[in-house]
Amino acid sequence: MEHQGENGVLAIPIRRTGLDRQTPFSFSCMRCLHCCRNKKIQVNPYEVARLAGNLGISTTECIARYTIENSSFLKFDDNDTCIFLGPAGCTVHPDRPLVCRLYPLGRHVNETGEEWFSELQPDERCKGEYSEHETIGNYLEEQDTAAYMLAADNYLKLLWEMMTVAESSSTDEELPEPEECSDSEEDNLPENVEWMDMDAALRAYCKTTQTFFPDTVEEKMRMHLDALHRWTKIYL
Ligand code: SF4
Ligand code: SF4
Structure with a gap:
């Protein structure tokens, strides 16, 4: 498709x-x-x-x-x-x-x-x-438009990845092993976090990974994409 x-x-x-x-x-x-x-x-x-x-x-x-x-x-x-x-x-x-x-x-x-x-x-x-x-x-x-097109392409790739993982998990297809989750991550499952709300997602991700909240919108986007790729593998 x-x-x-x-x-x-x-x-x-x-x-x-x-x-x-x-x-x-x-x-x-x-x-x-x-x-x-x-x-x-x-x-x-x-x-x-x-x-x-x-x-x-x-x-x-x-x-x-x-x-x-x-x-x-x-x-x-x-x-x-x-x-x-x-x-x-x-x-x-x-x-x-x-x-x-x-x-x-x-x-x-x-x-x-x-x-x-x-x-x-x-x-x-x-x-x-x-x-x-x-x-x-x-x-x-x-x-x-350059930064906007890069962002659009990045979030589109993420969406396709999410759809592929969700489709695979609804069939009997073999899924890749979920990434290892540290104890602190398990304690901070982002169930109640709106994943597409960048600031909310980053607050949860920074707390979990013990990293500093990024300053610029470009740095925030990069970390947000990292978080969502990771959460897609673990939670979808
Ligand atoms: S692009 Fe929009 S604002 Fe510009 S002339 Fe056309 S309708 Fe008007
Ligand atoms: S954000 Fe709204 S007001 Fe601004 S250019 Fe786009 S459609 Fe027009």
Whole structure:
């Protein structure tokens, strides 16, 4: 079964697909703000941590206040407008999620790491201007997407690993031996920890492994992924 990661805004018709980083493409946004409405904006733990850092709150608080569906999507208001849209535009612009940076492109990655892009059908009121003077690769750089794409790929790999382990444990397939668990780990099983809440997961992991809580969001992500890979082997 092929798994495909969608790093794009959901439920938007695709205008053309199978594009790569060399495909001629450029887009100038006119900031009319229509694209921040009537969309489900997907976020991963790294993106929640970036938003939490922007707002000066923990990921636990950010998830409770600003996300829905197990912290997978940003909340929207009664008018189907993103919770972060203010009168002058995005109130978290420096830390906006990947889908917002990519729009009007969508990014896809399959299980072998192959990447391709789609051009989404823009909102009919979109005033953005298209041209082919540059490439999709240039657009990714302009939108400062590198850290976000790395995070998306890392969490996607983790998700596939979790699904594989969960599928194996629901059949008679032989599972790899669980990793050894120290006594202190057994005393601190993360049963009540929301795994995708980065700060909560790291508090439990640092306590268990007796390590210092990381400083930067990149260090937090690396440790969070280590923790989840480890817990997947032990607990799923
Ligand atoms: S996070 Fe910002 S850019 Fe993204 S949909 Fe919300 S308001 Fe728009
Ligand atoms: S609808 Fe188009 S022009 Fe308007 S803010 Fe979104 S991308 Fe920019």
